[in-house]
Amino acid sequence: MLNDDKIHEILNNFYKATEIGILFFDTELNITSCLPSKNIVNDFIGLGLNRITSFLTKEFSSLSIKQNMFYTFSLESNLVCNVRFLYNDNRYVGAFVTQFVFINKLYSYEVEKLLDSMNLSTEKRKTMRSLLLKVPVVPYDRIMPMGMVLNSLITAFSSEGTPRQVLKGKDDVNPEIEFSIMKPDKRADIIKDAVTRHSTFSNYVTIKECIQRGDTEALLSFVNDINAGSIPMDQLQDKSYIRSLKNNLIKVCAMSCYAAIEANAPYYKTLDLADKIIRQMEIFDNINDLYELMKNTMVRFTEIVASSRKISYTKPIRQVIEYIEAHYTEKITLDKLAKHTNLSPAYLSNMIKKETGFNLMDNINKIRVEQSKKLLLNTNLSILEIALRVGFSYQNHFATIFKKFTGVVPSDFRNTACINTESKSDKDSADEFLPVVFENLSDKQSICNEIYDIVRIVDPIKHMSWVISNDNESIFSGTCYDFWGRNESCKNCISTMAYIMNDTFMKIDHQNNNNFFTVIATPKIVGKKIYVIEFLKKVTYNVDIGFNTDNFKTQDFIDNSTFFRDELTGLYCRQFIDEKLPVCLRRNSHEKMPFSIVLSIIYSYDVLSNQYSYNIDDEIMREYAQMIISSLENHDDWTGRYMGNILITVLNNSDFEKANHIAEIIDNKFRNNLFKTDKNNVRILANYSVASISDDIHDYESLINMAIMNLHDKMKNTL
Numbered sequence: 182m183l184n185d186d187k188i189h190e191i192l193n194n195f196y197k198a199t200e201i202g203i204l205f206f207d208t209e210l211n212i213t214s215c216l217p218s219k220n221i222v223n224d225f226i227g228l229g230l231n232r233i234t235s236f237l238t239k240e241f242s243s244l245s246i247k248q249n250m251f252y253t254f255s256l257e258s259n260l261v262c263n264v265r266f267l268y269n270d271n272r273y274v275g276a277f278v279t280q281f282v283f284i285n286k287l288y289s290y291e292v293e294k295l296l297d298s299m300n301l302s303t304e305k306r307k308t309m310r311s312l313l314l315k316v317p318v319v320p321y322d323r324i325m326p327m328g329m330v331l332n333s334l335i336t337a338f339s340s341e342g343t344p345r346q347v348l349k350g351k352d353d354v355n356p357e358i359e360f361s362i363m364k365p366d367k368r369a370d371i372i373k374d375a376v377t378r379h380s381t382f383s384n385y386v387t388i389k390e391c392i393q394r395g396d397t398e399a400l401l402s403f404v405n406d407i408n409a410g411s412i413p414m415d416q417l418q419d420k421s422y423i424r425s426l427k428n429n430l431i432k433v434c435a436m437s438c439y440a441a442i443e444a445n446a447p448y449y450k451t452l453d454l455a456d457k458i459i460r461q462m463e464i465f466d467n468i469n470d471l472y473e474l475m476k477n478t479m480v481r482f483t484e485i486v487a488s489s490r491k492i493s494y495t496k497p498i499r500q501v502i503e504y505i506e507a508h509y510t511e512k513i514t515l516d517k518l519a520k521h522t523n524l525s526p527a528y529l530s531n532m533i534k535k536e537t538g539f540n541l542m543d544n545i546n547k548i549r550v551e552q553s554k555k556l557l558l559n560t561n562l563s564i565l566e567i568a569l570r571v572g573f574s575y576q577n578h579f580a581t582i583f584k585k586f587t588g589v590v591p592s593d594f595r596n597t598a599c600i601n602t603e604s605k606s607d608k609d610s611a612d613e614f615l616p617v618v619f620e621n622l623s624d625k626q627s628i629c630n631e632i633y634d635i636v637r638i639v640d641p642i643k644h645m646s647w648v649i650s651n652d653n654e655s656i657f658s659g660t661c662y663d664f665w666g667r668n669e670s671c672k673n674c675i676s677t678m679a680y681i682m683n684d685t686f687m688k689i690d691h692q693n694n695n696n697f698f699t700v701i702a703t704p705k706i707v708g709k710k711i712y713v714i715e716f717l718k719k720v721t722y723n724v725d726i727g728f729n730t731d732n733f734k735t736q737d738f739i740d741n742s743t744f745f746r747d748e749l750t751g752l753y754c755r756q757f758i759d760e761k762l763p764v765c766l767r768r769n770s771h772e773k774m775p776f777s778i779v780l781s782i783i784y785s786y787d788v789l790s791n792q793y794s795y796n797i798d799d800e801i802m803r804e805y806a807q808m809i810i811s812s813l814e815n816h817d818d819w820t821g822r823y824m825g826n827i828l829i830t831v832l833n834n835s836d837f838e839k840a841n842h843i844a845e846i847i848d849n850k851f852r853n854n855l856f857k858t859d860k861n862n863v864r865i866l867a868n869y870s871v872a873s874i875s876d877d878i879h880d881y882e883s884l885i886n887m888a889i890m891n892l893h894d895k896m897k898n899t900l
Contacts, residue, residue, distance in 0.1 A: 183267065183274075183339050185214070191277070191334045192216040199327050201317060202280035208241045208273055209747075210234050210755060210824030212795065219793075221280050227312045227893045228281050229256050231885045233264070234824050238755040240266060241273050251328040255469040259284040259423065260316065263328040265335060277331055282319040284468070285423070300877040305890050308897075385436070388479060392437055393444040395487030397480060404476050423471070427462055430475050434458050437482040445499075446485045449506035454481060497522040497529065498536045502544070509548045510572045515541055549573065550586045557595045564591050633716040637664065639702075641680040641713055641771060644670050666692050675702040676713040681767045683711075689720070711767075749799055750806035750828075753821035758829060763881040765831055766874070777840035777873040779830040780823065780888045781809060781847060782896065786864045793866075797826050801865060808854065812846045827892075837873040844869045868895045 183191070192203050192214055202221040205214045215222055225233075233254060240247075251265040263279045287295070292313055296306050319327070391400035438455040442448055458478050465471050494502070500522050505513060518541070519526040533541050549571040556567045568579035580590050587594060639646045639661045646661040662670050670677075675686040685703040692698075698717040705712050747754040753761070762778075769776040783805050785794045797805075809820050809830060823829040830847075832840050851867045870891030872884050 183269075183335075187338050188267075188275075189214055189216075191331075191338055194334055195277075195279075195331055198330055199279075201282060201319070201327060203331075204278050204280075205275055206234075206237055206278060207275045209749070209822075210237060212825065213275075223893060223897060224312055224315060225278075225281065226889060226896075227309065228260065228316070229262075230824075230889050231882070232256060233262070233278060234755065235759050236264070237276055237278075238759060240276070242756050243273075246271055246273065249332075251332050253324055253328060255467065256281070259466075259468050261324060261468070263324065263331060265328065265331050267335065267339075277335070279327065279331065280317065282317045282324075284319065284321045284324070286318045287313065299886070300883060301890070305887075305894070308890065308894060389436070389440045392440040392479065392483045392486060395444070395483055397483045397487065400479055400483050401476075404479060423466060423468070426468060426471050427465075430462050430471060430478070431459060433475055434462075434478050437479050441482040441486050444486045444489075446482070446489045447499075447506075448503055451482070451485055454485065494536050495532070497524055498532060501529070501533060501541075502537075505545055505548050509545060509552060510570065512572075513541075513545055545572075546582045547586060550583055553579070553583065553591065554587075554594065557591055567591070634719045635698075635717040637661070637715040637717065638705075639676040639713045639715060641674070641676050641711075646715075664692070665690065675700060676715060677771060678702070679704050679713045680711055681771060682764055683767070747822040750803055750822050752806050752810075752828065753819060755822065755824060758821040758823060762829075762831060762885075765833060766881050766884065769833055770874070770879070774834040775836035775839075775874065776884075777832045777835045777837060777871060778884060778888055779832065779840060779844045779847070779869055779871050780892045781805075781828045781830065781844075781867060781869045782892060783826050783828075783851075783865065783867045786866055795826055797865070802826065804854075805851070805867070808850050809847050812843060812850060814843070829888075835873075837871060837875075840871045840873055844871050868892060870895060 188205050192205065193216060195201070195203050196216045202215065202217055204212050204222065204225065207213050212222055236252075236254060246268050247266070248268070251263055253261055254264050255261045260281050260283060262281045265277045266273055267275045267277065292310060295313070296309060299306075299309065301309055387403055388400065391397075391403065434455050438451055441451050458474070458481070462471065462474060465474065501518050504518060504521055515526045515530055519529050522529060524532070530541060533539070533544065537544055539547065553567050553571045556562055556570060560567075562570070564579070565576045568574075568576050571579075573579040573582070583589075583591050583594070635648060637646045637648050641661075644661045646664070648664060661674075661676065662668070665671065671690070673688065673690075675688050678684075678686050679702040683704050685701065687699065687701045689697060689699055697720050699720050701716045702713050703716075705714050745754050745756060746752065766776055783797055783802070785797060786792070787794070806820065806822070806828060809828060813820070813830070813832075815833060815835070817833045818831060818835075820828055820830045830843070832843060835843070848867070848869060870888050872878065872888035872891065874884065878884050878887055
């Protein structure tokens with residue numbers, strides 16, 4: 182077990198070896214030690230406090246200890262740190278977290294672009310710019326070695342005590358030590374990979390075999406450990422790490438694509454997916470996003486192989502579909518296809534209808550419509566030009582066929598593309614149309630055809646929905662409750678629950694005509710907005726209805742949820758905060774109510790030594806926590822221990838002015854309390870910050886970051 186002195190020695194040796202600062206968190210998220218100075222604590226608070234402490238909380242609450250492993254944790258714009266957990270007797274006792282560093286230097290315009298994305302006030306923008314400019318720049322090829330240095334220091338200090346340094350002259354070298362060879366193991370292979378230009382051939386073979394078997398589970402078990410600390414990158418040809426990573430992703434995409442084609446995945450569909458992934462890749466500028474896309478790329482190609490095996494057309498029908506995909510712009514006749522497949526026209530026509538469920542012309546038009554969607558969304562071509570490009574002779578005929586397959590005319594489909602843009606005025610008008618949202622979600626629709634009769638996409642805020650049945654006959658519903666034959670939103674609306682709780686729910690409901698349905702509602706993020714997908718299965722004649730859900734309330738579900746409390750203060754713990762705070766925010770947003778949070782920090786000041794400390798007596802922490810609870814006016818408001826000596830108070834239905842009033846009540850109670858001084862000339866001080874939902878701050882991450890930035894500024898001015 183490492184004591185405080187050994188922990189400090191590890192921090193000291195790591196800093197001397199790497200010139201990068203480092204902190205140590207205990208399991209209550211107190212920063213108990215840091216090097217080289219306390220300034221890195223303030224910088225850390227401003228840059229990435231919420232994300233990293235959420236990650237630490239999840240790991241600390243995990244029952245399985247991940248031994249002999251360190252993490253490389255990434256934020257926006259390739260801001261990264263290494264994390265190594267400390268454990269004893271199969272339980273976590275803390276975590277080492279290195280100072281945030283940039284993988285490559287940000288130019289001035291990149292700093293300003295990053296600041297623009299944060300929606301900061303002028304003063305906060307100035308503070309954040311100062312923080313960003315102080316962040317060290319460390320090339321990516323040093324990130325993994327830094328983690329290995331930290332790992333080695335912890336291992337050395339915990340297993341054999343403090344390492345001893347032995348000085349030897351050149352002639353005194355022991356041959357046995359100099360030429361000793363360690364037994365090869367998996368870790369040695371990883372280290373070897375890390376300094377080579379490419380991944381090993383055995384890795385390539387394993388991934389290729391998983392793809393060609395359509396074995397998603399085996400693939401995921403192999404690639405889930407891919408992260409910023411384990412993928413070997415070729416940086417010899419390009420100084421930009423991001424560009425190098427994108428080049429590597431293109432190689433992975435090409436390898437996966439042709440592995441899938443060799444396994445008889447649809448040729449053109451597979452190539453189209455590869456093109457789509459590469460276009461998507463070019464948009465990303467964050468290493469975590471690129472690593473996730475790399476994993477998802479292999480998974481998508483594996484799923485295509487698995488899907489093509491489930492829907493295994495005979496060879497003649499595969500030939501027909503591939504011919505149509507290659508020649509859809511031309512005039513395609515049954516006679517041409519009959520010659521192409523060496524079958525009679527009548528026999529081939531029957532095969533097409535039997536295996537695909539469509540006649541030949543519908544198969545041709547379906548592919549033409551799919552191609553036209555790409556042109557509508559990605560080009561400025563006129564509707565007539567697009568119609569001609571995909572094989573239609575007349576615009577009106579194209580519009581008729583397009584509506585048959587999509588439910589909307591081409592111009593409406595194109596107009597709804599603005600749902601993914603940042604223009605607020607465009608978003609407002611586009612929210613009335615949901616077909617494009619369905620288009621984004623429809624990749625897996627065919628898998629569910631046997632388990633639902635209707636699928637709906639619901640906007641729980643505006644109570645709008647798009648309805649489509651599994652026979653592709655779709656209708657647009659003005660409100661989400663029209664389907665049920667009601668005049669208002671359901672009292673037990675599970676789409677609202679799915680939206681607020683960000684989870685999947687199920688119920689049985691009925692229409693006015695006494696048709697009963699099982700309903701499964703699950704949230705789906707499209708762009709920055711949350712929609713809910715409902716899968717409905719008609720069960721009128723199959724199931725006995727033995728319960729009533731009319732009295733079920735979303736608030737009851739939230740309030741009755743069981744979470745752990747913080748042992749010291751009795752307040753809600755960090756795990757509860759991370760899970761419930763977004764729920765409360767979404768609930769207030771759904772009910773169009775204001776919402777605010779207050780961050781409070783308590784610390785001590787030694788008058789004699791002129792030093793500040795974040796180590797607070799347990800009894801004072803408990804008393805301070807109870808003082809905050811007693812200041813709350815609304816029974817729906819609550820307080821939790823965010824980290825260490827920082828507490829968070831959640832204020833439902835409270836705007837910024839009301840939240841500041843409550844914060845002032847807390848501050849006044851603190852100032853009038855007797856524990857602010859003691860006999861040892863140590864003063865107890867406190868600070869607080871307030872953040873509220875607004876037009877610029879409308880999500881959980883932005884709200885927390887704003888409160889942290891406010892608190893950071895107050896602490897900086899105090900210290």
